Each structure stands twice: as C-alpha cells, then as structure tokens.
Amino acid sequence: xxxxxxxxxxxxxxxxxxxxxxxxxxxxxxxxxxxxxxxxxxxxxxxxxxxxxxxxxxxxxxxxxxxxxxxxxxxxxxxxxxxxxxxxxxxxxxxxxxxxxxxxxxxxxxxxxxxxxxxxxxxxxxxxxxxxxxxxxxxxxxxxxxxxxxxxxxxxxxxxxxxxxxxxxxxxxxxxxxxxxxxxxxxxxxxxxxxxxxxxxxxxxxxxxxxxxxxxxxxxxxxxxxxxxxxxxxxxxxxxxxxxxxxxxxxxxxxxxxxxxxxxxxxxxxxxxxxxxxxxxxxxxxxxxxxxxxxxxxxxxxxxxxxxxxxxxxxxxxxxxxxxxxxxxxxxxxxxxxxxxxxxxxxxxxxxxxxxxxxxxxxxxxxxxxxxx
Amino acid sequence: xxxxxxxxxxxxxxxxxxxxxxxxxxxxxxxxxxxxxxxxxxxxxxxxxxxxxxxxxxxxxxxxxxxxxxxxxxxxxxxxxxxxxxxxxxxx
Numbered sequence: 001x002x003x004x005x006x007x008x009x010x011x012x013x014x015x016x017x018x019x020x021x022x023x024x025x026x027x028x029x030x031x032x033x034x035x036x037x038x039x040x041x042x043x044x045x046x047x048x049x050x051x052x053x054x055x056x057x058x059x060x061x062x063x064x065x066x067x068x069x070x071x072x073x074x075x076x077x078x079x080x081x082x083x084x085x086x087x088x089x090x091x092x093x094x095x096x097x098x099x100x101x102x103x104x105x106x107x108x109x110x111x112x113x114x115x116x117x118x119x120x121x122x123x124x125x126x127x128x129x130x131x132x133x134x135x136x137x138x139x140x141x142x143x144x145x146x147x148x149x150x151x152x153x154x155x156x157x158x159x160x161x162x163x164x165x166x167x168x169x170x171x172x173x174x175x176x177x178x179x180x181x182x183x184x185x186x187x188x189x190x191x192x193x194x195x196x197x198x199x200x201x202x203x204x205x206x207x208x209x210x211x212x213x214x215x216x217x218x219x220x221x222x223x224x225x226x227x228x229x230x231x232x233x234x235x236x237x238x239x240x241x242x243x244x245x246x247x248x249x250x251x252x253x254x255x256x257x258x259x260x261x262x263x264x265x266x267x268x269x270x271x272x273x274x275x276x277x278x279x280x281x282x283x284x285x286x287x288x289x290x291x292x293x294x295x296x297x298x299x300x301x302x303x304x305x306x307x308x309x310x311x312x313x314x315x316x317x318x319x320x321x322x323x324x325x326x327x328x329x330x331x332x333x334x335x336x337x338x339x340x341x342x343x344x345x346x347x348x349x350x351x352x353x354x355x356x357x358x359x360x361x362x363x364x365x366x367x368x369x370x371x372x373x
Numbered sequence: 374x375x376x377x378x379x380x381x382x383x384x385x386x387x388x389x390x391x392x393x394x395x396x397x398x399x400x401x402x403x404x405x406x407x408x409x410x411x412x413x414x415x416x417x418x419x420x421x422x423x424x425x426x427x428x429x430x431x432x433x434x435x436x437x438x439x440x441x442x443x444x445x446x447x448x449x450x451x452x453x454x455x456x457x458x459x460x461x462x463x464x465x
Contacts, residue, residue, distance in 0.1 A: 118462035119427025
C-alpha cells in the first residue's frame with residue numbers, strides 16, 4: 001500500500017512538473033522565492049529543483065529564525081548562560097550555533113548549566129523545580145513559535161514565579177520579506193508563502209505583496225506535492241496576469257489565522273522599534289520583546305544584556321545566502337571550511353538553514369531524481 | 374528544527390491549565406491545547422492536532438495527519454531528532 005501511494009505521488013509530481021514546463025514561457029526566466037526554512041528543507045530533500053524546467057529558479061529566503069540572528073545575539077545568550085546562578089535552556093538547534101568565541105554546547109562542556117528543552121513549558125517546569133536558581137529560556141522563532149512563549153509567560157505570571165526569564169529573539173516574517181521586495185539586489189517574480197507561520201497569522205498579512213509589489217503569493221504545505229502544486233498555482237497566476245494571495249495549504253491554514261495565538265502575542269509581546277538581522281541589516285518593527293506587563297520576566301532587563309554587535313567572520317557569506325543572492329554552493333567556504341561538523345555560520349547548523357539542507361540532501365538527490373525521469 | 378508534527382489526543386488532563394495527553398510518533402506526552410478549540414468546538418479525545426514545541430497549533434483531520442506523517446517519515450533525521458527531543462519533554 002505504501003509503495004503504491006508513493007508511486008502515485010511520484011506520478012502526480014511528474015504530471016504537475018509537466019504542467020509547469022508547459023506554462024513556463026520560453027525565453028523568460030522565473031525566480032520564485034520560498035520564504036520558509038522548512039520549505040527549503042523539503043526542496044532539497046526531494047530534489048524539487050530537478051523537477052522544474054531550467055527557466056524556473058527557486059530562490060531561498062530568510063525563513064530560518066536561527067540563521068537570521070546575528071552573532072552578537074548568540075554571544076549575549078552565552079554571556080547569560082555563563083552565570084553560575086543560571087540554568088540556561090534552549091531548543092536543540094541553538095546549541096551548536098557559533099557565537100564569536102564558541103557555542104552554547106562548548107560552554108556547557110566547560111561547566112555552564114545549559115539544557116536543551118523541547119518546549120518553553122519544560123523550561124517553566126525547571127523553574128518550578130529549582131526555586132533557588134534563575135531559569136532562562138532562549139526564545140527563538142517566527143510567529144509560529146511566539147504564541148508558545150506567550151502562553152508560557154502568561155502561566156508563569158499566573159503562578160507568580162520569580163525565577164523564570166525569557167531572552168526574547170522572536171522575529172516576524174513580513175518585515176524581512178518587505179525588505180527583500182525593496183532590495184535592488186533581487187528581482188523576484190513570485191513567492192511561496194510559509195506554511196506554519198500562516199497557521200498563526202493567516203494569509204491576509206501577505207496581501208501587501210500582491211497589492212503593493214505586484215507579486216503573486218501561494219501559501220504551501222510541506223509535502224513535495226504541496227510545493228509542486230503551489231509552484232503551478234504561481235505559474236498560472238503569472239501566465240494569466242493575475243496577482244493575488246492564494247492558499248494551497250488550506251487543509252491546515254485558516255485564512256484569518258489563529259485568533260487565540262494572535263491574542264496571546266499581542267498581550268505578552270510588543271514590537272521592538274528595530275532589530276538587526278544577519279544579512280539584512282537593521283529592520284524596523286521586525287522583532288518582539290516582552291511588553292511592560294511582563295518586564296519581570298525579561299532576561300534582557302534582569303541580566304543587563306550588553307547587546308554586542310558582532311560582524312560575521314570575513315569568510316562568511318551567510319548574509320548573501322539568506323537574501324537569496326547566493327546559492328549555498330556559491331559561498332566561498334561551503335563544504336570546505338564550513339561544513340555541518342565545523343560550521344562557520346548558522347545556515348550550516350540549523351536544519352532549516354539552506355546550507356545544511358543542501359549539504360545533507362542536495363548533492364545526492366540529483367542522482368535520484370535523474371533515475372525518476 | 375521545531376517541526377509541527379501530528380499527534381492524536383488520547384486524554385484531556387486539566388481544563389484550567391489547558392493540558393492534554395497526546396500520542397505523537399508512538400510516544401505519549403503532555404501538551405498544551407490552549408491555542409486550539411473553543412467553547413463551540415472544544416478539543417476532544419481522538420482529535421488530531423499539529424503540535425509544535427509542546428503546543429497544539431491547529432486541529433487537522435485524520436487524512437491530513439496521515440499524509441503529514443508519511444511526509445515526515447521521509448525526512449529522516451530531522452523528524453527523528455524532533456521525536457527524540459519530545460521524549461525528554463515533561464510538561465506539567
């Protein structure tokens with residue numbers, strides 16, 4: 001049964017690929033950006049690139065919340081983690097992201113109490129169980145993850161905890177996309193909208209991309225067939241001169257988003273006036289911090305975080321890959337000085353990073369998809 | 374990677390704390406269901422939800438859950454890592 005459905009999916013994918021090839025106007029080069037790191041992963045894992053005609057190019061966007069944090073924010077986290085009174089908690093991905101002098105995993109080996117948690121609620125439990133220590137949660141992620149941090153903080157407040165803090169590095173998806181649309185470096189034709197961010201914010205926030213910039217957007221699911229269908233929907237819009245936001249992932253994504261999640265974000269967080277993004281520089285109102293009502297839980301206030309600005313190492317071209325100006329393999333140090341075992345930048349560490357995805361899957365799947373044809 | 378993975382609600386634990394027990398990738402763990410369901414359509418045992426860092430983000434149907442699980446099964450290590458991380462979770 002499993003074999004049959006997989007085979008049918010491959011057939012369907014080929015059928016969709018044929019439709020895309022048919023619609024693509026010869027002599028025109030299409031550039032479609034997928035914003036979401038999860039989509040980048042799927043694209044490489046399944047060799048989607050090879051199912052598309054030569055003149056339809058996929059460009060990777062900055063949708064990896066680990067990758068877009070500048071090194072200074074990693075250093076700030078490490079500085080907090082090195083305090084003897086702190087239990088520092090974070091998601092697994094953050095442990096190996098390079099700061100300027102090392103990673104959280106390395107300082108853990110040197111004796112810092114750094115613990116991986118699956119959920120911010122696990123960090124909250126640690127705070128309850130260790131009343132004599134300060135427990136800090138390194139919050140990262142786009143709007144997909146912010147509601148989880150928000151609900152955790154609401155509960156911390158309800159319980160009157162005095163030893164739980166959040167080091168907030170949540171970022172929002174619309175401002176960097178707008179920055180890319182404004183950028184002279186890129187000339188994109190259309191966008192594949194993020195899947196899980198959209199379950200929270202819905203599809204409305206992308207309307208400015210069609211209305212103001214004339215770019216079609218299709219929000220897509222994570223299966224290879226979902227992405228192929230989304231690309232076909234975009235190509236049809238471009239061929240028919242339509243320009244609007246559509247949702248391919250409507251089995252999961254509500255058009256208006258998740259109201260409970262959005263309410264929690266607006267209660268607990270506020271927008272920072274600006275925030276620095278790796279590769280994109282400072283962007284206004286693009287990141288969250290704890291609102292005044294939650295100041296008691298703000299690690300940046302409690303620990304007087306220095307806020308160091310650290311430039312990427314000279315060899316690093318993370319910024320250009322994040323903006324879609326360079327492909328991972330075009331980076332000078334890709335696969336040589338920078339590998340998953342010895343990463344120079346976050347894009348090689350995080351499983352949503354374009355470089356890690358390509359390194360792990362990209363080069364092998366060319367052979368596989370060649371056999372499929 | 375902080376994936377969103379399908380899980381089936383097997384027990385409602387605490388309405389006040391909005392906690393439920395879900396079966397996810399063969400593992401039973403507590404999750405928060407405060408972001409899904411409402412008074413008109415509360416979350417019930419047997420429902421499938423998409424779970425992200427210990428929180429249900431969206432209610433999905435069984436067909437979608439099955440499709441997603443199949444797709445996740447193909448991504449290998451990232452999914453295995455996510456389930457391994459989930460095994461260490463003890464939400465109370």
